[in-house]
Amino acid sequence: MTRILITAAGSYGDIAPYTGVGARLRAAGHEVALATHDAYAPLVRAAGLEFRSLPADPRTARPAADQEPGQEEPGQEGPAPRKPPAGGNRALMRQAAAFIHRLGDGLAEAARPDTELLLLSTTTAPLGRQIAEATGIPSLDLPLVPNAPTGDFAPVVSGGRSLGRWGNRTAGRLALRVIDRLYAEATRDLRARLGLPPASPRTVRRRTEAAAPPVLYGFSEVLVPRPADWRPGLEVVGNWWPHLSPDAQLPSVVADFLASGPPPVLIGFGSMASGEGERLSSLAVRALRRAKVRGILQSGWAHLATEREDDDLLTIGEVPHALLHPRMAAVVHHCGAGTAAAGLRAGVPTVPVPVTADQPFWAARLAALGAATAPIPFADLASPDAESRLAEALTRATTDPALRAHAARAADRLAAEDGAGAVVAAVGRLAP
Known part of the structure; x- marks a missing residue:
C-alpha cells in the first residue's frame, strides 16, 4: 500500500x-x-x-471588476481564461500567473x-x-x-x-x-x-x-x-475515464425523454462560452428544428436552456458522458480532450465547435479520423450563416452512415x- x-x-x-x-x-x-x-x-x-x-x-478566479453584470462563472481553462480580459494577451498572462x-x-x-x-x-x-x-x-x-x-x-x-x-x-x-x-x-x-x-x-x-x-x-x-x-x-x-458508480443511472427525466422518440442530438459547451447562453441556446434550437432532429441542451457554464420544454427538446445539467453519449444520434461540443474522447468512446458522430486552447487540435483529429463533420469554429457561430451551417452539420452527422461507422470502429479500439x-x-x- x-x-x-x-x-x-x-x-x-x-x-x-x-x-x-x-x-x-x-x-x-x-x-x-x-x-x-x-x-x-x-x-x-x-x-x-x-x-x-x-x-x-x-470559475471564481477572475477579479470582480472584470466580470460582466450577473456573471458568476467567468470561465477559465486551467490557468487560461475563457475570454481574453480587457488589455489583451498581456492581461491574460497576468491573470493566468x-x-x-x-x-x-x-x-x-x-x-x-x-x-x-x-x-x-x-x-x-x-x-x-x-x-x-x-x-x-x-x-x-x-x-x-x-x-x-x-x-x-x-x-x-x-x-x-x-x-x-x-x-x-x-x-x-x-x-x-x-x-x-x-x-x-x-x-x-x-x-x-x-x-x-x-x-x-x-x-x-x-x-x-x-x-x-x-x-x-x-x-x-x-x-x-x-x-x-x-x-x-x-x-x-x-x-482515463471519470469514475462512474456501477449502479449509476440516467435521471428519470432524461430516460423518459429518450424513450419518447428517436435518439436526439446533444449540444453542450462544457466550461466554455460563459455568458453567451441566451444567444447560443436560440441558435441551437433553430438549427435543431431546421435539421428536423430532437435535441438535448446541456447547460454547462454557458447556461444553455430552451425557452420551453416540448416533446423534441430537453435541457439538462451535469450527466455523465458514459451514460448519455451512447444514447445520442450525434454530439455537438467544444472538443475538449475528455469530451472528444467520450463521444468517440460512445461510437457516435461529433459536430466539433472548438473554442480555444487545445480544442481545434482535437476537432481536427476527430475530423481526420472520419468520425466528425468539418469543425465549425466557435467564433463562426456569430456569423449570419451560423444557423444554416450548424443545421447542415447536424443533418450530416445524423444521416451519414460513414461517420457512424468510423466512430464505431474507433470505439471498438478504445474499448480494448x-x-x-x-x-x-x-x-x-x-x-x-
Missing part, C-alpha cells in the same frame, strides 16, 4: 479523468487523495478518494508529510516538481494532452495547423518557454517557501528532461499516435485500451 496524492487543477475536464485513475489505484490497495478545487469535492469523494482543497477555482501563484501555496499544503508518491497533472506538474525536490517524494507526470515537442504536429494550443517538422518542433520548444514564464513568479516564491535554492522553471524543467523520467499520457493513439521522435519513457497509454491500468502498473514500479 502506497499513500498517493494526485493533484489536478482547472475545469471539470481537467479533474474528472483523475477520479477514474484514483479509483483504480484504490482498488489496487493504495491509499489515494486527490487535491483539487472545492467545487469538485463531491466528484472526488464519490470515487472513494480523500479530498484535499486547492485554491483558485477557475495569478491563478498559478495561488495554486502553488495550495499544493504545498496538500502534500502532507506522509505522502509517498505524487501524481501530477499538466497544470500542477511545474509546481509539483518543486515539492518533489524539496521533500524527496517521487513523482509521475500524467498529462491529458501531448505537450512534448515533436515534428509530427505543432503544439496543441496553436490551432492544429502543421508548420512542417522543423517548425512544429521549434514551436513546441517555444510553447514550453511560454509556460516557464507563466510559472516563474509562483516557482520563485514556492522554492523560497520550501527552502530550496533559487532556480527558474526552465532550469528545473531541463533538469527533469535530462533525467528522462517516465511520463504517461492519458489519451489514445486512436486520435494521436505516439510521435516517433519522442524520447523513450514518453508513453501514450489510453484515456486500459489507460488506468497502465498507471497502476507504473505506480507499482515507482512506489517505495
Whole structure:
C-alpha cells in the first residue's frame, strides 16, 4: 500500500479523468487523495478518494471588476481564461500567473508529510516538481494532452495547423518557454517557501528532461499516435475515464425523454462560452428544428436552456458522458480532450465547435479520423450563416452512415485500451 496524492487543477475536464485513475489505484490497495478545487469535492469523494482543497477555482478566479453584470462563472481553462480580459494577451498572462501563484501555496499544503508518491497533472506538474525536490517524494507526470515537442504536429494550443517538422518542433520548444514564464513568479516564491535554492522553471524543467523520467499520457493513439521522435519513457497509454458508480443511472427525466422518440442530438459547451447562453441556446434550437432532429441542451457554464420544454427538446445539467453519449444520434461540443474522447468512446458522430486552447487540435483529429463533420469554429457561430451551417452539420452527422461507422470502429479500439491500468502498473514500479 502506497499513500498517493494526485493533484489536478482547472475545469471539470481537467479533474474528472483523475477520479477514474484514483479509483483504480484504490482498488489496487493504495491509499489515494486527490487535491483539487472545492467545487469538485463531491466528484472526488464519490470515487472513494480523500479530498484535499486547492485554491483558485477557475470559475471564481477572475477579479470582480472584470466580470460582466450577473456573471458568476467567468470561465477559465486551467490557468487560461475563457475570454481574453480587457488589455489583451498581456492581461491574460497576468491573470493566468495569478491563478498559478495561488495554486502553488495550495499544493504545498496538500502534500502532507506522509505522502509517498505524487501524481501530477499538466497544470500542477511545474509546481509539483518543486515539492518533489524539496521533500524527496517521487513523482509521475500524467498529462491529458501531448505537450512534448515533436515534428509530427505543432503544439496543441496553436490551432492544429502543421508548420512542417522543423517548425512544429521549434514551436513546441517555444510553447514550453511560454509556460516557464507563466510559472516563474509562483516557482520563485514556492522554492523560497520550501527552502530550496533559487532556480527558474526552465532550469528545473531541463533538469527533469535530462533525467528522462517516465511520463504517461492519458489519451489514445486512436486520435494521436505516439510521435516517433519522442524520447523513450514518453508513453501514450489510453484515456482515463471519470469514475462512474456501477449502479449509476440516467435521471428519470432524461430516460423518459429518450424513450419518447428517436435518439436526439446533444449540444453542450462544457466550461466554455460563459455568458453567451441566451444567444447560443436560440441558435441551437433553430438549427435543431431546421435539421428536423430532437435535441438535448446541456447547460454547462454557458447556461444553455430552451425557452420551453416540448416533446423534441430537453435541457439538462451535469450527466455523465458514459451514460448519455451512447444514447445520442450525434454530439455537438467544444472538443475538449475528455469530451472528444467520450463521444468517440460512445461510437457516435461529433459536430466539433472548438473554442480555444487545445480544442481545434482535437476537432481536427476527430475530423481526420472520419468520425466528425468539418469543425465549425466557435467564433463562426456569430456569423449570419451560423444557423444554416450548424443545421447542415447536424443533418450530416445524423444521416451519414460513414461517420457512424468510423466512430464505431474507433470505439471498438478504445474499448480494448486500459489507460488506468497502465498507471497502476507504473505506480507499482515507482512506489517505495
